[in-house]
Amino acid sequence: MEINSPTNERIKNWAKLQQKKYRDQSGQFLIEGEHLIGEALQAGVVEHLLMEAGRINPFASQCEAIVCSEIVMRKLSTNVSGAWLIAVCSQKSVPAQSGLRTVVLDGVQDPGNVGTIIRTAVAFGFDQVLLSPDCADVYNEKCVRSTQGALFHIAIQRTELLGALSALKEEGVMVIGTALHKAQPLAQLAVVEKVAIVLGNEGQGVRPETLEICDQRALIEMFSFESLNVAVAAGICLYRYRRKA
Amino acid sequence: MEINSPTNERIKNWAKLQQKKYRDQSGQFLIEGEHLIGEALQAGVVEHLLMEAGRINPFASQCEAIVCSEIVMRKLSTNVSGAWLIAVCSQKSVPAQSGLRTVVLDGVQDPGNVGTIIRTAVAFGFDQVLLSPDCADVYNEKCVRSTQGALFHIAIQRTELLGALSALKEEGVMVIGTALHKAQPLAQLAVVEKVAIVLGNEGQGVRPETLEICDQRALIEMFSFESLNVAVAAGICLYRYRRKA
Numbered sequence: 001m002e003i004n005s006p007t008n009e010r011i012k013n014w015a016k017l018q019q020k021k022y023r024d025q026s027g028q029f030l031i032e033g034e035h036l037i038g039e040a041l042q043a044g045v046v047e048h049l050l051m052e053a054g055r056i057n058p059f060a061s062q063c064e065a066i067v068c069s070e071i072v073m074r075k076l077s078t079n080v081s082g083a084w085l086i087a088v089c090s091q092k093s094v095p096a097q098s099g100l101r102t103v104v105l106d107g108v109q110d111p112g113n114v115g116t117i118i119r120t121a122v123a124f125g126f127d128q129v130l131l132s133p134d135c136a137d138v139y140n141e142k143c144v145r146s147t148q149g150a151l152f153h154i155a156i157q158r159t160e161l162l163g164a165l166s167a168l169k170e171e172g173v174m175v176i177g178t179a180l181h182k183a184q185p186l187a188q189l190a191v192v193e194k195v196a197i198v199l200g201n202e203g204q205g206v207r208p209e210t211l212e213i214c215d216q217r218a219l220i221e222m223f224s225f226e227s228l229n230v231a232v233a234a235g236i237c238l239y240r241y242r243r244k245a
Numbered sequence: 246m247e248i249n250s251p252t253n254e255r256i257k258n259w260a261k262l263q264q265k266k267y268r269d270q271s272g273q274f275l276i277e278g279e280h281l282i283g284e285a286l287q288a289g290v291v292e293h294l295l296m297e298a299g300r301i302n303p304f305a306s307q308c309e310a311i312v313c314s315e316i317v318m319r320k321l322s323t324n325v326s327g328a329w330l331i332a333v334c335s336q337k338s339v340p341a342q343s344g345l346r347t348v349v350l351d352g353v354q355d356p357g358n359v360g361t362i363i364r365t366a367v368a369f370g371f372d373q374v375l376l377s378p379d380c381a382d383v384y385n386e387k388c389v390r391s392t393q394g395a396l397f398h399i400a401i402q403r404t405e406l407l408g409a410l411s412a413l414k415e416e417g418v419m420v421i422g423t424a425l426h427k428a429q430p431l432a433q434l435a436v437v438e439k440v441a442i443v444l445g446n447e448g449q450g451v452r453p454e455t456l457e458i459c460d461q462r463a464l465i466e467m468f469s470f471e472s473l474n475v476a477v478a479a480g481i482c483l484y485r486y487r488r489k490a
Binding site: 220229242 | 357361364365367368369370391393395398465466467468469471472473474476477478479480481484487488489
């Protein structure tokens with residue numbers, strides 16, 4: 001199949017996936033680039049593969065490509081210089097494997113931070129990521145890119161945190177909130193397996209009502225009273241509670 | 246003083262500071278926003294403060310503002326929605342205080358990563374940041390923003406790394422390169438005070454020739470063989486070698 005017109009109905013609909021509203025409605029999202037698309041194919045979430053005319057499909061054995069004109073590819077890409085390979089994917093989440101290790105994001109706004117934290121969670125063997133409803137959209141292009149494909153390897157759920165954290169506590173999970181005040185130095189907290197690490201908004205940190213139900217508050221020991229980028233703070237905490245075998 | 250025309254000679258020259266070439270030539274750079282400008286004033290690097298007409302200068306007691314029209318402010322701002330307060334600053338670096346703790350960046354390309362690492366270095370009490378000539382420009386707007394003002398609190402130097410690392414080694418500094426192969430787990434490395442931590446390019450990591458002269462190679466212990474964002478990796482390493490008192 002070939003599509004040359006940017007006003008083609010399917011193209012117009014797929015281009016709408018650059019907006020969260022339409023991603024939510026359709027349960028689809030767009031990704032660009034060979035590496036990410038390779039990961040998405042392995043995860044079985046690719047619905048359509050779109051390729052610029054004149055290129056060779058690197059995934060020909062796995063998935064047929066719809067050949068599109070350059071102008072169509074430009075319309076679908078969020079990159080100023082366009083993309084030659086784009087996939088329409090379904091937001092099919094990996095089921096949680098054990099619920100042993102959970103990362104919890106409370107109002108993290110920047111899609112790059114959300115994506116980087118998802119990538120870090122996978123690297124350190126965490127099982128799931130819970131996001132409060134006001135976090136950045138996981139399927140935002142910048143977030144997906146920052147995950148480097150890790151979003152296809154971990155359970156991700158957007159949910160009200162208070163109920164979710166209470167349920168984790170009932171299962172014996174230690175819920176640790178990161179905080180700057182009334183908190184214990186991270187290095188002094190016990191290392192346990194059933195753990196949930198809560199990280200907060202870039203400006204305000206974890207909400208007081210969320211901190212309220214945490215079992216522990218962890219302070220990352222700093223020399224000067226500065227703050228850390230939330231993805232850096234996440235990295236330090238997740239490294240400490242990483243899965244070892 | 247008031248400037249209303251975007252074709253004013255001074256405005257045209259300052260607008261050029263959005264490009265690295267002109268920042269290098271003039272030794273100046275632009276910053277936006279009250280928080281950053283407050284830090285820059287404290288550091289004594291503000292040469293000119295520019296404010297949109299009709300606003301109140303929050304730093305009136307420290308620095309007179311040149312009042313500019315909205316169109317002038319838009320021309321100087323890298324933000325799509327403009328900025329109401331902009332400062333022209335001089336690239337005056339803080340002198341290194343002790344050389345005890347050094348962060349070394351070898352080809353880190355993304356200005357956001359460079360800025361986040363500078364912010365983290367200050368938080369953990371590092372004394373200086375060395376950047377290879379091919380790293381992103383520290384005075385890039387995105388980098389400056391990611392530092393959250395930390396660039397005004399730490400010695401930063403762009404230099405050829407091989408010579409600089411040799412000099413550090415002669416002073417008894419332990420040079421640790423991050424690596425994925427032929428490396429020791431980070432948690433097994435001795436914690437010393439005189440340390441330099443070398444982080445590499447987002448795709449290729451630390452250059453082989455740089456790794457060659459490192460005393461140790463550190464591997465951040467991951468569960469799945471994924472990679473980490475370089476600013477996250479830096480956070481984990483710098484936290485371990487942080488200044489404690």
